[in-house]
Amino acid sequence: MPEPIEVPWLEEGQIQARAEAFLAEQQCLDVFPVPVELIVERQGIDIFPLAGLRQNYDIDGFTSADRKMIYVDEWSSKWLENRYRFTLAHELGHVILHGDLLDSHSSSVKSLEQWLHLRQSIDEASWRRFEWQANYFAGHLLVPSKALGQQYSRVLPGTRQRVEEALRQGFRKSAVIGPAWDSLVEEIASYFQVSEPVVRIRLAKEEFSPASL
């Protein structure tokens, strides 16, 4: 039977560095939105839409053990562009961060039963750590720190201006800041073609907050 998998510990800075180095290799450090679909296909990985993946299995996507295919939920790939892009970036995260480790275990799998045994040897805490690392990678791949800082600086003056205007008109600050921050997040999310929660997480990580308004 295959050996159980031990998940590596990776620090945030290490994952960020891997994501940025990968973008640089792909000559995409300054290309936004990051052409993640093209990058995936450039790695020789096919993207295959599977109908019902989300509805029947609660899954957005996964990568085949041989790293030749990324399977994605068909519906999401058609209608949830931002989520689809994040799924591809997340799967690239597994390929870049965990590919060799997973390979070393998958290569001994020769049957469905062996696969089930190996899959179930990954306990929930380990699985969550794998997933957190891939998500962190995806966040930095699609929204790199430097570009996020630039976009934040671009959008901030206009947002502040709108806040000041509202305050002059007599609105309470507490009523103005929330919608102004939402609008800033929306504009940045649209630039990077990611969902707003991704931008909120990335902004918080870079220590940009509504307090700066």
Place this chain on the structure above:
Amino acid sequence: MGLTLRGFCRQNGLDVGNMSKIERGLLDPPKTRAAQDRLAQALRLQEATEEWREFLELAAISAGRIPESVMNDEELAPKLPLLFRAVNGQPLTEKKLRELAELMRRS
């Protein structure tokens, strides 16, 4: 052409899943001449050129082949993933894993 497969299919009204299967030899290429012409045009092949003729020849050869549409265990094993991006953040049960493996076997 500088397009991803999905971009190519969207531009030309083709199904991504089917095109991916044709590329991987899991599905017959179109058999009718009209459908082959449509694909050749989508690929921007010029009619009556060497490339165009080669494309039609290859399509005809491939159309005569019976593709393997169902993988056996040995073929399936290298495809089976160990990690999934779950919508609700919950791991899959053994029953769901078995179902998913069967779905992949036919995809």
